[in-house]
Amino acid sequence: MVGAGIIGAAIAYFLTQAGARVSLLEAKTPASGASGASDGAVSVASKRPGPMMRLARESRAMYGQLAADGLLQGIYHPRPTYLFARTDEEVALIARQGAEMLDQQERILSLTHAELMQRVPGLGTHVLAGIKVPDDGHALGYRVVDRLLQAANVVPQRHTPVRQLVLSNDRVVGVLTDQGVITADCVVVAAGLGAAPLVGLRDFLIPRKGQLIVTDRASQSGAALPGPLMSAGYLAAKRRIVLGQSSVSLVIDPLTTGQFLIGSSRETGFSDRQTDVQTVSTLLREALAVYPLLARLRVIRTFAGIRIGSQDGLPIVGPHPTLSGLYMATGMEGDGICLAPLLGSAVADMVLDAPARFDLSALNPARLGALPLQLG
Ligand SMILES: Cc1cc2nc3c(=O)[nH]c(=O)nc-3n(C[C@H](O)[C@H](O)[C@H](O)COP(=O)(O)OP(=O)(O)OC[C@H]3O[C@@H](n4cnc5c(N)ncnc54)[C@H](O)[C@@H]3O)c2cc1C
Structure with missing residues (x-):
């Protein structure tokens, strides 16, 4: 996992719930990006009609369930x-x-x-x-990040920026950090704007x-x-x-x-x-x-x-169009706090090849065509 904002934390949480082992690499500190400098509206009222409104309704329902289950109790507030x-x-x-x-x-x-x-x-x-x-409801992003990482028992490696992906043929097999290469079965990039150079999204974010x-x-x-x-x-x-x-x-x-x-x-x-x-x-x-x-x-x-x-106002979430072993989740604009539980769960399902529970076809990176990769 690259990036310990709310999206990275949510994916890490659902992956560990399903039994996966997760290493979480963070350039600075958890929630130091948008997730720690935002409001926390978990709101359907504000969403564009179409997939964003539908996904927001589903994600908001998950917030309610996670609060009722105790995980986000005292953090998610309906209002x-x-x-x-x-x-x-x-x-x-x-x-x-x-x-x-x-x-x-x-x-x-x-x-x-x-x-x-x-x-x-x-x-x-x-x-x-x-x-x-x-x-509708409300949850502060940095509090959600903290709670999810604790529950996942994942300790992010702080001040560890990922410099580039490591490939073998057309498969991503790890990442390069200043401390060296870290190998992985697959890599998920949930790094906000930091995803741009890593996965070829410079022209899209x-x-x-x-x-x-x-x-x-x-x-x-x-x-x-x-x-x-x-x-x-x-x-x-x-x-x-x-x-x-x-x-x-x-x-x-x-x-x-x-x-x-x-x-x-x-x-x-x-x-x-x-x-x-x-x-x-x-x-x-x-x-x-x-x-x-x-x-x-x-x-x-x-x-x-x-x-x-x-560019098209929709998040970019799913497998990389051409490289296997690589998933991305970025471009949430003003909706990432609201969508985090749903996207965390959906990306974990993709990575683990589990049946999809949500329709994320509108967010699929394949819509962007070929992505230029800068591999250093
Ligand atoms: C003013 C404002 C108000 C908002 N209000 C709301 C709201 O009311 N409701 C709502 O749903 N959303 C809201 N949002 C949007 C929401 O905050 C974001 O959509 C969400 O936080 C995005 O989460 P993220 O995990 O994708 O990104 P981030 O929180 O930015 O996390 C990305 C992480 O990746 C790390 N990173 C970057 N590059 C690398 C690298 N190369 N290697 C390792 N780590 C890296 C960064 O340091 C960062 O910690 C608001 C945003 C703002 C700015």
């Missing part, structure tokens, strides 16, 4: 998502999203302005309408920076949300639609600690982890307009994480 709209165009967009969720048998509740104000006291008056998605703001606890302020407020602008960004009114893809997320996470920007092509005054102030201005009670809170931290997207 509703509230989509909201501020213009007629946004009302139409969330209505479309609602119809598509209904098509997938998702429970939703459409809310008028008055109904929304009643359910979410303190909401800004210019919010026109909303949709409640009752069955796109970094997209997201800046986030953390407030202090809301105890005295009266601010309390029953679930995250997710803007129609967020849906538009996922669907690659440009809305008439300029809008950040705002989400105001109440954490179980009583703090709020306010995010996030989507800065395509940026892979630095700096935050800047312009973006943070835009996010805060938009957040205050939607939920004015935030004004009483202190900002205690800002941070940025890097989502890794793909």
Whole structure:
């Protein structure tokens, strides 16, 4: 396994559950990539219709089961998502999203302005309408990584970047690290952007920076949300639609600690982890307009994480198109926390040649054609 983010940890967990022996190599430390610098929406409300919405529903159900089984108890928290709209165009967009969720048998509740104000006291008056998605949830990525690796009894080899794959004919038989070659029956690359040079995805992966703001606890302020407020602008960004009114893809997320996470920007092509005054102030201005009670809170931290997207907007998960013994799982963009249990289980099945339980055909790397490999 290459990469100890949430995807690598989930695959390692399901592989060990099935009896496989796993070595996990990590360039830095576990969850030091996107999995440790993100929000944790386990959300169907935010997904593009089609395979992503279907897979998110299946993965969210797995979160519920893993929490009930004790593995993710205290880490996965069910809670509703509230989509909201501020213009007629946004009302139409969330209505479309609602119809598509209904098509997938998702429970939703459409809310008028008055109904929304009643359910979410303190909401800004210019919010026109909303949709409640009752069955969503939340899990912080770094906590999931920690729990999965402990349960798998896998100790990642930290500060061990994989430099290249080792091949024998057209089969991958190991990896090269600074300490030498490590051989393996097969190699799974779940290294986010680090997968690009290793498996030939340089032309297909796109970094997209997201800046986030953390407030202090809301105890005295009266601010309390029953679930995250997710803007129609967020849906538009996922669907690659440009809305008439300029809008950040705002989400105001109440954490179980009583703090709020306010995010996030989507800065395509940026892979630095700096935050800047312009973006943070835009996010805060938009957040205050939607939920004015935030004004009483202190900002205690800002941070940025890097989502890794793909050219066609779908994750890249499955066997390498031409090299045997090599599997990849990357390009999760803003959905990797949500999809981790399903992808972990599905990739473990592929590696072990077990019958497939999920339809991942839309994510198959074969859709990308021949991948150039740079083998050093
Ligand atoms: C601001 C922001 C908000 C987000 N919000 C959500 C959300 O609400 N819900 C959701 O579902 N998702 C969300 N995401 C997306 C989610 O965080 C990612 O999709 C997910 O963390 C990707 O996990 P990963 O394991 O693929 O990658 P990563 O967590 O980046 O892990 C990859 C690991 O591979 C290691 N690595 C890289 N190269 C090598 C190498 N050569 N050798 C060894 N190791 C290597 C890295 O050091 C890293 O630890 C958000 C992301 C951001 C940035």
